Amino acid sequence: MALPPYASPVERAWYYSFRVICALIFFFLIAPIFVIMPLSFNSEPYFTYPMPGYSLRWYDVIFGDSPQSILWQRAIKNSVIIGFSATLLATALGTVAALGLSRANFPFKGVVMAVLISPIVVPIVITAVGMYYFYAQIGLASTIPGIILAHTALGVPFVVITVTATLVGFNQNLIRAGSSLGAGPARVFFKVTLPLILPGVVSGALFAFATSWDEIVVVLFLASVEQHTIPRRMWSGIRELIDPTIAAAATLLIFLSILLMVTMEILRRRSERLRGIKA
Amino acid sequence: MTTIVPTADIVRTADGVPLKVKLRRAERMRKIRAVSLIAPLFLFLAVTFVMPIGIMLFRSVQNPEVSQILPRTAQAIQQWDGEGLPGEDVVAAFIADLRAAKEAKTHGKVAKRLNYDLSGFRSLTLQTARRLPPPETPPSELLDKLIEIDKRWGETRYWATIKKAAPPYTMFYLLAALDRNFDVKGNVIHAPPEVSIYIDVLERTFWMSFIVTAVCFLLGYPIAYLLATLPTKHSNLLMILVLLPFWTSLLVRTTAWVVLLQTQGVVNDAAVALGLWSERIQLIHNRTGVYVAMVHILLPFMVLPLYSVMKGISFTHMRAAASLGANPLRSFLKVYVPQTMPGIGAGILLVFIISLGYYITPALVGGPRDQMISYFIAFHTNTSVNWGMAAALSVVLLFCVMIFFGIYNRFVGIEKMKLG
Known part of the structure; x- marks a missing residue:
């Protein structure tokens, strides 16, 4: 619902803070999925950022021999x-x-x-x-x-x-x-x-x-x-x-x-x- | 006005059969055809699903060990009144049964079963079985011989335990699942505190499900509202952010949280860098971790039913309320929220029901004190191999879930369970 032109300052403030709250909840939903993907290319066996280098070695563990x-x-x-x-x-x-x-x-x-x-x-x-x-x-x-x-x-x-x-x-x-x-x-x-x-x-x-x-x-x-x-x-x-x-x-x-x-x-x-x- | 005058004769079809009969026959054929279409699946589920669970649940009242492995004892001990020590016929039957059981190598099962009732009984039975008096011992000396082997045979409560465990069916496991037990007289009493954990576990299961449901509601309502009120073009895009986690494997999401919440993990990194907390804190293998991961996994189940209800709510009501002088908060609470009640009910019940049976996430992300009732069912199946207890706890869990599902079915309808 768009903000009507007659909205009071309180309503405006609430409108934007509501969007920020929603953004945070969406972030909570999606972040874990996007955080774990890059870590699979880590060259070291850790789960921390920043990653020291990139490698496909973990995919090799799955598809190698x-x-x-x-x-x-x-x-x-x-x-x-x-x-x-x-x-x-x-x-x-x-x-x-x-x-x-x-x-x-x-x-x-x-x-x-x-x-x-x-x-x-x-x-x-x-x-x-x-x-x-x-x-x-x-x-x-x-x-x-x-x-x-x-x-x-x-x-x-x-x-x-x-x-x-x-x-x-x-x-x-x-x-x-x-x-x-x-x-x-x-x-x-x-x-x-x-x-x-x-x-x-x-x-x-x-x-x-x-x-x-x-x-x-x-x-x-x-x-x-x-x-x-x-x-x-x-x-x-x-x-x-x-x-x-x-x-x-x-x-x-x-x-x-x-x-x-x-x-x-x-x-x-x-x-x-x-x-x-x-x- | 014309009235239809029934003709003298009944209506018949072309082949002369009364229409009524013909219609009834056609209707019966339809029913038979419908039933024959459903029958394959019904039978399939009956054999692969309903029957296995039924048999397992029935295990909670079965008590085969003493009645089958020590049959003569089980029969003879019924005559004993539970006072003092049993007569020599009982003792003789017991020794004969135990000797037979030792030869059949089944005495370990009886020992284990008796130990559920009275700890220490396992070693007592196994030791006694190793040193049984020779068969030619006169019956009158048998009890003294047993007491010679172990003086505990001179105590009433050990014999009383055998008597209690003798019937082929028992309420023992179901009572134990509620921290209750029988005393010697057959009255229900509270189980000793060192084995009374299950009421605690049940309370914890309900409490954790309640917290998860409440948090899911608090997080789910705003975003469902946003999704329902945005123009379709934008809301479809944001909907992906709800649907992608929904379609992502449970194990992938649990893994992600294990990785993120580690002491050296990303969340601690970010929080320390932002100054939210100064030292790295334990976020995993405790209650916090379980709540975070469970809320993340169950949030889509809250958002989707709320969204589908909110989508159908017209905003003219809100405008009407505003034009009648209600401030935005008042018109939201008095006009909008009541209309979303079906969605709230569906979402809350669904999340709560799923939470009650949760196993994987607490097992991977939680510590020993964060395990729910499902964990103990798995524990008694895999680790302690106590089928009676696993079955009894299953009965308790299934009972709780069925109550809430009954409510769900009544208010939402089982066939309306949409999952995507």
Whole structure:
């Protein structure tokens, strides 16, 4: 809100001090992210400014071929495998379920919805301990499939929420039109429904991916060294020896977050435009 | 006015089936189709998520050790009234069970379980198991033999502990999670002070969540207001400053704070250079560090719901208030703030609920006295391997979270939980 011309001096003073306060809060939000990035190029193993020199040695620890690098590269590989598999599963299961939820009212709909959303409600430590206790008994602890199942469960609610939200504005008559023109249910889904709800599906998938990519607590309980992911490596990094390698890893992850954020923003705008909502 | 006179016969479709029946059939088909679409995910979550947690939580009332490993003792000791010392049948059963358990190498589990109730019981059981009297000893001498091994077997409370631990189901762990215990008579009493930590932990969890929520609100409200009132062009740009931290990995942000708050870190550098404090101070591995990092991580969860509510508030109301003579502060408090209540409620509840279950950030940034209840659940799972206690603390935490989530669902609606 711009300052009106009739504002009194007190209002003026307040207006500018309010902006300064807000600037400080924004600074608090963003500064840590921008402070840690340059430190990953430090030539010395410290976290202080001014930096004595610049080097890529910490990136070499991640991408080189030292014993440490092997651990980092395995972590990256695991994170990618787990992330993509969990996202695929969560998106497929979640989208189909959201279609069902939007179609009809049926008994215990509230209870069913509560169960589908529960993974983001239950505190993560309880989830991790429960899964550890159960998966260990059926031989899924310390396996990649075990972690994929766990991450799928954690990511699914986001897909259900975003796709359900997209389906609110969805005209069910389009499905009937497709069917009346002779398309089978699968054809109707891929040719009519999916293209229209795609922004919701993709943003749900991105949420599911971000959840898995960032997940640490379940991995702490379920994974042994072979299944360590990037967050798990960083956890060890912070607890054991803290050197700029974790700053390098953090910088790489921040670039990925920027990518995710921009994609999300583009999708949101596209979906608003498609549905005729002006930004 | 014309009235529709129902025709003599009921309405039928082309194939002669009454329309009502046909419609009901179509509706049922729709329901079946909807349910069959939801079923895969529902079953998936039931098996991978709900069942594991259910089984784990059930562990909080299970008490299998004594009843399974010392079955004859568990049965015989029920007849004993808890006064004096148990009869020779109980002692004989105990020695026979312990001998069997030692052969099966399960006596360590019983020793550990009994030690939860009465410390010292572990070494007592293990020592006794090593020096058991020979099987041919006459039953009447068995108790004396045990007392010979360790005179503690002559004390009532050790036998009473076995009796207390004998039933296959128990409230022991759940009571212990609230610093309570049973006495010999089965009354609930306050646990001895040296093991009473959990009420303290629960209070600390609530207190820390409260502080984090309050600070998030104080910082989040102004910037949400700014974002909602600026022209879209500018606010979109500033929104990135909220969304980037939101999308950045939790571990990256925690790492950043570990680096920044170190005694030799950037914050201390800057503060000393600016003269805010003269000596480098400890900012990490204490409560300050946890608050700073948690507020930073949870602030977007406060800003986003506030922003989406504020975005829909028209400024004409404020102008109306001003034209009626209210000063800016009064019109803000009386006209604007009440309209943002849905956003305030959603933001506060969301941040508070997430805080209650926090584990990673306090574990990395906090000291031993800054750990919340989640840390103790993890501790009893990984370090002390006391499943009963881990499960009981989980029940307590889940109960607290569910209460607040119930409120959230009632006022905000679970499906409205927008996260970005």
